[in-house]
Amino acid sequence: MGFEKFGEVSYITETKVADFVKHLEEGEIAATKCKACGKLFFPPRANCIDCLSNDVEWIPLSGRGKLITYTTAYFAPAGFEAPYTLALAELEEGVRVFTRLSKDVKEDEIELGMNMRLVPVRLAGERITYELRKA
Amino acid sequence: MNNRVAVVGVGQTAFTRSCGVSIRELCFEAFKEAMQDAGNLSAKDVDASIICSAPEYDKQRSPSGLIAEYLGLNPKPTFLAEAICASSSVGTRIGLSFIRSSLHQVVAVIGFQKMSELTSAESQERMLRGGDIMWESPFGAMMPAYYAMFARAHMNQHGTTEEQLAKVKVKSSKYSTMNPKAMYQKEITLEKALKSRVITSPLKLFDCCANADGASCMILAGEDVAKKITDTPVWITGLGLASASMSLTGRKTVSSLSCAVEAGRQAYEMADLKPDDIHVAEVHDCFTIAEIMAYEDLGFCKRGEGGKLIDDEETYIGGRIPVNVDGGLLSKGHPIGATGGSQIRTIVLQLRGDAGKTQVDGAETGLVHNIGGIGLYGSVIIFRR
Numbered sequence A: 001m002g003f004e005k006f007g008e009v010s011y012i013t014e015t016k017v018a019d020f021v022k023h024l025e026e027g028e029i030a031a032t033k034c035k036a037c038g039k040l041f042f043p044p045r046a047n048c049i050d051c052l053s054n055d056v057e058w059i060p061l062s063g064r065g066k067l068i069t070y071t072t073a074y075f076a077p078a079g080f081e082a083p084y085t086l087a088l089a090e091l092e093e094g095v096r097v098f099t100r101l102s103k104d105v106k107e108d109e110i111e112l113g114m115n116m117r118l119v120p121v122r123l124a125g126e127r128i129t130y131e132l133r134k135a
Numbered sequence B: 001m002n003n004r005v006a007v008v009g010v011g012q013t014a015f016t017r018s019c020g021v022s023i024r025e026l027c028f029e030a031f032k033e034a035m036q037d038a039g040n041l042s043a044k045d046v047d048a049s050i051i052c053s054a055p056e057y058d059k060q061r062s063p064s065g066l067i068a069e070y071l072g073l074n075p076k077p078t079f080l081a082e083a084i085c086a087s088s089s090v091g092t093r094i095g096l097s098f099i100r101s102s103l104h105q106v107v108a109v110i111g112f113q114k115m116s117e118l119t120s121a122e123s124q125e126r127m128l129r130g131g132d133i134m135w136e137s138p139f140g141a142m143m144p145a146y147y148a149m150f151a152r153a154h155m156n157q158h159g160t161t162e163e164q165l166a167k168v169k170v171k172s173s174k175y176s177t178m179n180p181k182a183m184y185q186k187e188i189t190l191e192k193a194l195k196s197r198v199i200t201s202p203l204k205l206f207d208c209c210a211n212a213d214g215a216s217c218m219i220l221a222g223e224d225v226a227k228k229i230t231d232t233p234v235w236i237t238g239l240g241l242a243s244a245s246m247s248l249t250g251r252k253t254v255s256s257l258s259c260a261v262e263a264g265r266q267a268y269e270m271a272d273l274k275p276d277d278i279h280v281a282e283v284h285d286c287f288t289i290a291e292i293m294a295y296e297d298l299g300f301c302k303r304g305e306g307g308k309l310i311d312d313e314e315t316y317i318g319g320r321i322p323v324n325v326d327g328g329l330l331s332k333g334h335p336i337g338a339t340g341g342s343q344i345r346t347i348v349l350q351l352r353g354d355a356g357k358t359q360v361d362g363a364e365t366g367l368v369h370n371i372g373g374i375g376l377y378g379s380v381i382i383f384r385r
Helices: A019-025 B023-037 B063-070 B087-100 B120-128 B143-158 B162-176 B190-195 B223-229 B258-271 B288-297 B306-311 B328-332 B336-352
Strands: A030-034 A056-060 A064-073 A084-091 A096-101 A115-122 A128-134 B005-012 B048-052 B078-081 B106-114 B198-200 B213-222 B234-243 B280-282 B365-372 B377-384
Touching: A019 A030, A019 A056, A019 A128, A064 A096, A064 B143, A064 B198, A084 A115, A084 B143, B005 B023, B005 B087, B005 B223, B005 B336, B023 B063, B023 B106, B023 B213, B048 B063, B048 B087, B048 B336, B063 B078, B063 B106, B078 B087, B087 B106, B087 B213, B087 B234, B087 B336, B087 B365, B087 B377, B106 B336, B143 B198, B143 B288, B143 B306, B162 B190, B162 B288, B162 B306, B162 B328, B213 B223, B213 B336, B234 B258, B234 B336, B258 B288, B258 B365, B258 B377, B280 B336, B288 B306, B288 B328, B288 B365, B336 B365, B336 B377
Parallel strands: A096 A128, B048 B078, B048 B106, B280 B365
Antiparallel strands: A030 A056, A064 A084, A064 A115, A084 A096, A115 A128, B005 B213, B005 B234, B106 B213, B234 B377, B365 B377
16 A cells, blocks of 8 residues: 555555655655666666566655656546646656656747756645656 | 468458447458458368457457357367457467467457447546556556657657658548548548647647457468468468567657567568568558658668658558558557458458559568557568468
């Protein structure tokens, strides 16, 4: 339990990386790092893809990154309210994040490659997420 | 040991918005056409059936059991093959391996989807769960949104334009009017495509394919049996299947589908052919950008020149490499589980010289590119007459 608070709508409640939400509530975007081989994972994983170790630790990320691509959805499935912008960014630690772009960034201001900042955002009903903002 | 495997019969229902029949009846129609096409085979001649569907769209649990029963295929083995939109290509791969291992001689691959069985909201909810439900669906990531992100990256990297995307729809709508089994029977002008409403930028309504109801069927046979069944077997000479990260965060590029590149590499190598040797192709144009990426991923043009290929009309009949001359997913419709089988049917008809108004003169080699979901599964199959 614990992961059901994550995102606009959640589909998963149980995961070994549910503590990600706790870190988010403390204002931190955390990745996991394999204690055996040192590989960094974001989105966080509980199990190392390379050495199959289960021993990972939480490592805070700077949140600094660059925009790779985006789309503004003018049509939303049930449970979501359009329009909203989805984006993919590469963080300076070399990992990527898929999330929403802040509504404060207007579509005509968006440029691929622009500097972004990934920040935790509290939503209604004790939900929590992260979003990309202009750096 | 059968070294060569042929398609000896193909069938397909019309692809429609709402078929008005049950899934068993839908599959029967495609099966009957394929069995008649294969020189009036009877159900007892079929050694195994592979049913291909994306089961989250089905009301019937384990539909393979029901369909095999209705088609008279009991007590022969039957089971479901699933790889979302690439399900019937995966079914073909399994059928081919059965025959090459001499486990079975004649295999029916039946793909279907009755997408009208769900309400629009139910269907959207399933499409929303086509991405990583832990890290991507929670933000409202729909199927078109992923392809829109690919399109944005492609436009930025290669200068591809919205007009070039729209031209893919213009081409597909032209050919779907020549395909009586296609869902859309009206040509769409460039102006109309460009003026359609934005669904998820930069993709507009006419950049997206539509859900459909439909079924497809092919009968596969080993060389000895194939030659007894038909004088016009179409041989499967190259087979490629690959996977890629479901999450976009795990992909090195978002302006190409790595699973398609890898599947193409495998298929060309097995068939001992190069992209220039292909005479006619079916590619997975679930969105207009998907066709442009497919041109490049399959080597029909250089990386970044997919937009130019459609500008130059090289993928029309008469061009260097005619693509989706049956209307493609964009205009023929996309009943998920049936799509791969429908693409294969088109290539089989082309290689036999039976494609009517859309016949590509002298086509001897054909290729089918079929993608599952947002580029998770990539299948490329090469055929020769």
